[in-house]
Structure formats: structure tokens, C-alpha cells
Amino acid sequence: MFRPEPFRSTSFRVALLYTVFFLGSVLTILGITYVAASAEMAGILRSAISDDMRTLRDAFDRGGESALLHDMDELDESTSEDRFYLLRRSSDGGAVVGNLPADLWRDGWTDASLSAEAFDGSEDLKRAASRNADGGVLLLALGDRIGGYDIMIGRNSHVLDETQEIILSAMLWGALVTTLLALVGGFLVSVGPTRRVDEIAETTRRIVEGRLDLRLPVTKRGDELDRLAIDINSMLSRIETLLSSLRQVSADIAHDLRTPLARSRQKLEAVRRQPRSPGEYEAAIDGAIDESDAAIETFNALLRIAQIESGTRKSRFRRLDVADVVRKVCDIYGEVAADEGRVLAWANLQPAEIEGDEELLTQALANLIENAIRHGSAPGRIDVSVSRHGDDIALDVADDGPGVPEGERERIFQRLYRLDRSRTTPGSGLGLSLVAAIADLHGGSASALDNAPGLRIRLVLPAARKASETGDYERV
Numbered sequence: 001m002f003r004p005e006p007f008r009s010t011s012f013r014v015a016l017l018y019t020v021f022f023l024g025s026v027l028t029i030l031g032i033t034y035v036a037a038s039a040e041m042a043g044i045l046r047s048a049i050s051d052d053m054r055t056l057r058d059a060f061d062r063g064g065e066s067a068l069l070h071d072m073d074e075l076d077e078s079t080s081e082d083r084f085y086l087l088r089r090s091s092d093g094g095a096v097v098g099n100l101p102a103d104l105w106r107d108g109w110t111d112a113s114l115s116a117e118a119f120d121g122s123e124d125l126k127r128a129a130s131r132n133a134d135g136g137v138l139l140l141a142l143g144d145r146i147g148g149y150d151i152m153i154g155r156n157s158h159v160l161d162e163t164q165e166i167i168l169s170a171m172l173w174g175a176l177v178t179t180l181l182a183l184v185g186g187f188l189v190s191v192g193p194t195r196r197v198d199e200i201a202e203t204t205r206r207i208v209e210g211r212l213d214l215r216l217p218v219t220k221r222g223d224e225l226d227r228l229a230i231d232i233n234s235m236l237s238r239i240e241t242l243l244s245s246l247r248q249v250s251a252d253i254a255h256d257l258r259t260p261l262a263r264s265r266q267k268l269e270a271v272r273r274q275p276r277s278p279g280e281y282e283a284a285i286d287g288a289i290d291e292s293d294a295a296i297e298t299f300n301a302l303l304r305i306a307q308i309e310s311g312t313r314k315s316r317f318r319r320l321d322v323a324d325v326v327r328k329v330c331d332i333y334g335e336v337a338a339d340e341g342r343v344l345a346w347a348n349l350q351p352a353e354i355e356g357d358e359e360l361l362t363q364a365l366a367n368l369i370e371n372a373i374r375h376g377s378a379p380g381r382i383d384v385s386v387s388r389h390g391d392d393i394a395l396d397v398a399d400d401g402p403g404v405p406e407g408e409r410e411r412i413f414q415r416l417y418r419l420d421r422s423r424t425t426p427g428s429g430l431g432l433s434l435v436a437a438i439a440d441l442h443g444g445s446a447s448a449l450d451n452a453p454g455l456r457i458r459l460v461l462p463a464a465r466k467a468s469e470t471g472d473y474e475r476v
Contacts, residue, residue: 015182015183015185015187016183018182019178019179019182019183023175023178023182026174026175026178027171027175030167030170030171030174033167034164034167034168037163037167038160038163038164038167041160041163042157042160045155045157045160046109046140049140049141049142049153049154050142052085053142053144053151055071056071056072056075056146056151056153057144057146059071060147064147065149068146068147068149069087069096069097072087072097072098072151073097075153082128082155082156082159083155083156084098084099084100084122084124084125084139084141084153084155085098085099085100085151085152085153085154086098086100086101086102086104086105086151086152086153087149087150088102088150089148089149090145090148090149091148096149098152099122099124100122100141100152100154104139104141104152105150105152106141106143107144107145108142108143108144109140109143110140110141110143110154111138111139111140111157112138112139113137113138113139114138114139125137128158131158137158138157138158138160138161139155139156140154140155140156141153141154141155142154193225196217196219199216199217200216200217200225200229203216203217204216207236212236212239212240212243213240215233215236215237216232216233216236217229218230218233260291263291264287264288264291264292267284267287267288268284268288271284298430301430301431301433301434302430304434305430305433305434305437308360308434308437308438313360314357316357316359317355318355319353319354319464320354320356321351321352321353322352322353322354322361322386322393322395323349323351323352323386325358325361325362325365326349326365326384326386328362329362329365329366329369330344330346330384333366333370333373336373337369337373337382340373340378341378341379341380342372342373342378342379342381342382343379343380343382344369344382344384345381345382346383346385348383348385348386348387350386350387350388352387352393352463354393354442354461354463354464355442355464356442357441360438360441361438361442363434363438364434364435364439364459365384365395365397367431367432368397368435369382369384369397370431371431371457372397372398372399372401372455375399375401375402375455376399376400376401376454377399377400380399380400380454381399381400382399383396383398383399384396384397384398385398391462392444392460392461392462392463393462393463394459394460395458395459395461396456396458397456397457398451398454398455398456399451400451400453400454401455402453402454403450403451403453403454403455404448404455406450409447409448409449410448412432413432413435413436413446413448414433432446435457435459439460439461442461442462443461444459444461444462445459446460447460
């Protein structure tokens with residue numbers, strides 16, 4: 001069965017569900033009102049009848065039969081179309097005064113519907129019946145014996161019945177109007193989200209077709225659809241970055257590995273063309289092995305970066321002090337730097353705790369120090385420092401070498417990217433890419449700054465903070 005889109009939306013279904021609950025609440029309230037109003041009005045009628053009967057009994061107790069007849073005459077004079085009285089002799093059942101037929105008397109309470117046959121001899125009953133749509137009278141009466149008389153006092157309770165009908169009618173109309181308004185409201189409420197979902201679906205289809213640069217629409221409402229769109233947009237940005245990186249890596253691998261592999265092949269072919277000495281064969285084999293090892297090292301570094309970017313290493317995170325990691329690494333590389341004519345200094349280390357992987361941070365710092373040793377000037381100085389900046393921790397590795405041009409500082413973190421002057425030096429161009437991946441895994445970032453002179457690589461990592469007085473820690 002065809003249904004318009006808004007009627008199939010979650011918003012409309014939620015609105016319909018709330019309609020059912022609201023309708024149930026309205027009917028419950030009106031039902032309670034109906035019962036309470038009916039009981040209250042019936043109580044008022046019974047109280048008035050009981051008061052009249054009590055007045056007559058008090059008159060009999062005070063003055064006997066004469067006082068009873070006197071008060072009964074006064075009540076008879078005040079009779080109306082909705083107030084009825086009867087006084088008859090108990091001995092023979094003959095009526096003395098009143099506007100009710102004598103044969104209607106009953107002992108105790110009576111709640112009966114009187115037909116036209118009961119109206120004979122009572123003009124008040126006929127007039128009361130003529131005012132009712134059904135032509136009848138609903139008699140609520142109390143019968144009692146006082147002295148030698150049977151007395152009945154009653155009221156026309158048709159007004160109670162009419163009130164009940166009015167309340168029931170209000171309940172039905174209220175339920176109908178509530179249902180209609182809720183359905184219309186649910187439809188109107190669902191139109192907006194349905195339109196937004198259609199826009200999201202259309203954008204998603206275009207993204208699936210290859211337009212990874214598109215993003216889901218986000219309004220200023222800040223509702224759940226906006227939050228979902230923001231999260232999906234972040235995911236799309238990440239996917240676009242990874243795919244771009246994949247394309248770049250594929251191109252860089254083809255570019256950077258083709259030359260050494262081709263060179264190795266040419267050398268081997270040259271050796272094969274004519275007989276060589278055992279030493280020349282060994283030299284050719286050693287060269288091919290070196291070229292193969294360099295290619296294998298490059299692929300291993302790429303696999304390492306992919307593993308880090310997958311986020312699986314987060315399970316090994318624990319609380320650690322970055323300053324302690326720096327001391328351990330610098331103790332190892334101090335002599336290495338001295339052998340290369342450089343001074344490695346690490347005196348400015350502030351205590352800085354984070355949630356992280358010590359092995360990965362050690363590798364990142366080792367890459368930065370090796371990079372500074374390899375590309376710095378001799379004699380030169382390499383400074384490693386750790387500082388706290390609010391909720392962030394900065395790990396700096398600075399050298400006083402030739403530095404990196406400003407236009408290329410962001411590109412040095414790309415995979416397999418190398419400056420022209422560095423292409424003759426050993427390396428694969430993946431060291432800083434690995435550093436950036438490790439920083440991103442820890443929720444931080446890596447950036448290249450001017451050290452004037454030289455280059456400063458800064459890792460910004462989120463600091464750990466106490467989650468409670470128990471000493472537990474969580475990431476900022």
C-alpha cells in the first residue's frame with residue numbers, strides 16, 4: 001500500500017505513538033471527571049432529599065402530626081417541575097398531599113425511570129416529562145414512614161443524565177480532535193526531518209558514485225541529525241584523506257621504487273652479459289641485496305604506518321610521563337649525536353603525563369632525533385624539550401641546520417616525500433610520516449616550525465588528568 005514519505009518516517013511514528021499515549025491520558029482524565037462529576041451531582045441530589053426528609057421528621061418529633069402536616073403543606077406549595085413530594089396514610093394508602101401518585105411510594109431510596117402511565121394525576125410530572133427529549137422522568141426519591149404516614153420526597157435526576165451525556169460527548173469529541181491534531185502535527189513535524197533525510201540520502205548516493213569531496217548538509221539547529229551529519233562528515237573527511245594518501249603512496253611507490261629496482265636489474269644484466277670474476281659477481285649480488293633491503297624497509301615502514309593508523313595499538317595505552325621517555329631515548333642517542341659532531345641536549349623537561357604507547361612514542365622521538373642528526377649541520381646542536389601548555393603537552397625536537405622552506409614544511413609529513421637535497425642521503429621518506437601517524441593515534445598533531453636557524457618539529461599531545469580522587473586518569 002502506498003504511503004507518502006512523511007507517514008513512513010520515524011518522526012511521524014513517534015508522533016503517532018505519543019498520540020496514543022496522550023489520547024489515553026485525555027480519556028483517563030475525562031473518565032475520572034465523568035465519574036467524579038456524576039457522583040458529586042448525585043450526592044447533591046441525595047443530600048437535598050435527605051435534608052427535606054429530616055426537616056419533616058424533626059417537625060413530627062417537635063409538634064406531632066399537626067406540625068408534620070403543616071411543614072408538608074409548605075413543601076407542597078414549593079413543589080416544581082423537578083421537585084416531588086407525597087404524603088399518604090399508611091393505613092389505607094390514600095394520598096393526602098403531594099404531586100406524586102400514591103402508588104409510587106417505596107420504602108428507602110428509589111432511582112427509576114417513569115413512563116407516561118405514571119403521570120396520571122400529576123401535572124408536575126407531565127411538565128417535567130415534556131422538558132425531556134425522551135418524554136420520561138428520572139425519579140430519584142427517598143421513602144420513609146413518619147407517624148401514621150408514608151412520605152416520599154424526590155427529584156428529577158434527568159439533569160444528572162444530561163450532564164453525563166455532555167461529559168461523554170466531550171470525551172468523544174476531545175478524543176477525535178486530539179487524534180486529528182496529533183496526526184496533522186505529526187505529519188507537519190515529520191516533513192522537515194524527511195526532507196533533510198532525503199537530502200542526506202541524495203548526497204550519500206553522489207558520494208557512493210565517487211564524489212568524495214561532498215559533505216552532508218548541516219543546519220544551525222544542532223539536533224540529532226546535525227550531530228549525525230557532523231560525525232559522518234568527519235568520517236568522510238577521514239576516508240577522503242586515506243584514499244588520497246593511498247593514491248599518493250601508490251604514485252610515490254611507483255616513482256621511488258622503480259628507479260632502484262630498475263638500477264638493480266640493469267646491474268645484474270650487465271654482469272650476466274659477459275664472464276666476471278667471483279669478486280665482481282659477489283659485488284653485484286651484494287648491490288642487489290642492498291637495493292632489495294631498501295625496498296623491503298620501505299614496505300615495512302608503510303605497513304607499520306598502516307597498522308598505527310588502524311588504531312589497534314590503542315589497547316596498549318597506559319599512563320606514562322613523556323619526560324621519562326625523552327630521557328631514555330636521549331641517553332641512547334647522546335653518543336650517536338656526538339659521533340656525528342652534534343650536541344644533543346635535553347635539560348628542559350617538565351613532568352608531563354599522557355595516556356599512550358611508550359614503544360610508539362620512543363620510536364617517534366628516535367625518528368626525530370635521527371632526522372635531526374642526518375640533516376643537521378656539523379658542528380651543531382639538537383635540543384629536545386617537553387613543556388605543558390594548559391591541557392596539552394608539547395614535545396619539541398629542534399636543530400640549527402639548514403631547515404625546511406616554509407612552503408614545504410607541511411609536505412614533509414607526507415609518505416615518501418623527500419626534499420631534493422635529501423634524495424642522495426639514505427632513507428625512505430617515511431620517518432616523519434610515521435611520527436605524524438603516532439601523534440594522530442594519541443589524539444595529537446605534528447607540525448614543522450622555523451627554529452631560526454634550523455627546523456623545529458613539535459608534537460602536541462593531550463595531557464592526562466585525574467578523573468576522580470581515587471587517582472584514576474583519563475585523557476583530556
